[in-house]
Amino acid sequence: MTDIREVQVTFDCADPRALSLFWNATLGYEFPPPPPGFDSWDGFSETLPEEKRNMASASEDPAGAGPRIFFQRVPEGKTVKNRVHLDVRAAPGLAGDERMAALEAECERLVALGATRVERHEPSPPMGGGHIVMQDPEGNEFCLD
Known part of the structure; x- marks a missing residue:
């Protein structure tokens, strides 16, 4: 029998938070809970050095059925059509x-x-x-x- 693996879909992007907000609204997803000891992701972000803020974000299906979506900031812009969508x-x-x-x-x-x-x-x-x-x-x- 083969083990089933979970899938996370990752987007390279310029603005992880803004793109995760778009996909949350599109799919009905939500941000995962902030790290322990923080009431919000904004509160956590304020503890990071400026250059580390908005480096990544994530969106999750609140029902747990769909894959997690991860957004990571990269320096280069999109140049060609996606091969996977x-x-x-x-x-x-x-x-x-x-x-x-x-x-x-x-x-x-x-x-x-x-x-x-x-x-x-x-x-x-x-x-x-x-x-x-x-x-x-x-x-x-x-x-x-």
Whole structure:
């Protein structure tokens, strides 16, 4: 029997806290609890040297079902299309016009949070029910599926 491993998805980024706030709002995730002895992550951050602040952040599924997402500050910017991306399941079980309307509504909500709409792909049965390609505030591609 094979052991199952947990997965953490890691984003290289310029602003870990801001990007984790975007993904928290997108996925319904939350920050994990702050380290022992601190009431908040801001309180913990204030104890760090200036250059160590906002080096990393994390987002977790409050129900514990989804993978943890980790955001780490890197000096270089994004230069090419992601080879791996997240599909945000915004319309599971829906088809046709109802599915695309749900995806459009979610797209509109995420654009208001700082995402960018890239392109819409119409349903093409039997292979695809349609999806919308987007980018998060730092340009990382993801799909509304």
